[in-house]
């Protein structure tokens with residue numbers, strides 16, 4: 500390798516920077532932290548352009564994206580309406596400190612709060628902004644701790660993921676994310692999630708959901724189970740952090756009776772329910788918020804990612820009025836410079852307007868059904884697909900050995916690596932496929948296609964997955 504170029508000259512705005520990709524990759528190895536990304540691929544892929552359901556490399560090869568930036572780009576890449584809203588905001592009011600107001604922040608807050616009020620039995624609440632998902636989770640922890648008189652302990656799920664800042668890591672199940680960073684005194688107590696495919700046999704999904712709630716409720720039978728003082732009628736735990744469908748945990752869909760039964764137990768013992776919609780929100784599952792499928796009203800709801808369709812980041816929280824009104828949660832409680840940045844709020848407002856104009860609920864449920872049927876057909880053909888499931892356009896395929904059950908992480912990794920080569924062929928045209936892996940055993944392909952994906956693109960995706968499995972099985976390791 501030549502020495503990495505020394506970038507001292509200022510690049511004219513309209514001139515294409517032409518450092519060859521090979522050199523860029525060498526520079527990345529030298530100058531970029533690997534800690535801020537996941538770095539799954541030996542040789543990370545450089546993309547050049549994106550539109551709709553596709554990413555394109557410099558050679559112009561289309562990569563059908565079936566994960567859409569971990570479900571941050573639900574309306575498809577470079578959506579003209581959202582892009583134009585950002586361009587308008589750039590020209591009008593691109594910067595304004597959060598202590599001053601701007602129209603988009605207020606309108607967006609009202610739209611979100613009114614939606615919650617309508618869907619959750621007239622419940623009044625307020626909207627609070629931050630930038631990244633983990634930051635919003637941190638803010639929600641403060642709201643909960645403040646409202647419960649400083650209680651710092653939370654319940655969360657095995658397989659749950661809430662981000663990688665310190666507070667969010669404490670309630671995220673994976674020990675891998677905490678291992679290097681010392682003691683987490685406020686580490687959550689992790690509770691079994693009703694994940695039937697890897698749960699007990701001989702039960703229906705609903706029976707298993709019911710059993711899980713019973714096991715959780717047992718913790719409150721006596722003080723000797725460590726969480727509840729029956730004499731004082733006090734619980735040591737402030738809230739239960741839940742993802743209605745587990746995202747990073749592998750798009751696990753619980754039984755429909757589960758959250759309403761769980762909420763009854765939480766209400767009985769004065770424990771709040773915080774719903775993390777960062778990955779499943781904004782119609783991923785066919786509802787604006789996935790908890791709407793389950794007939795419960797959360798106490799706090801956290802959102803991020805697709806609110807701005809993956810443009811200028813904006814995340815946030817809805818909380819019940821009693822928990823978030825300015826008397827109880829005063830100004831500056833979580834202030835962050837870019838909290839309600841105007842480009843983010845403009846993108847968020849336009850995204851919400853697009854959602855309001857089309858019947859996304861019907862569209863997503865119908866496309867999701869079509870995609871799931873396709874996955875079921877593939878499952879019939881390939882023994883290594885152990886489980887497929889889906890709600891709306893949040894779909895999963897669990898990759899196993901030939902017994903259809905033992906997780907096969909190596910095969911799953913290989914499929915994702917091969918998909919990145921961009922040399923799958925359909926009708927004489929080369930394609931790549933952008934896939935994401937999740938799951939307790941990192942053997943689940945989690946599908947989060949653009950909600951705007953066409954039926955032809957779903958067919959193309961299924962064709963490419965089919966080819967990929969055949970290729971990976973044939974070539975071995």
Ligand SMILES: Cc1ncc(COP(=O)(O)O)c(C=O)c1O
Nearest residue numbers: 631632633660661662746777778
């Ligand atoms: C459910 C859930 N919560 C929180 C986060 C963290 O969000 P961010 O990566 O924006 O910090 C994520 C990110 O994937 C997520 O899926």
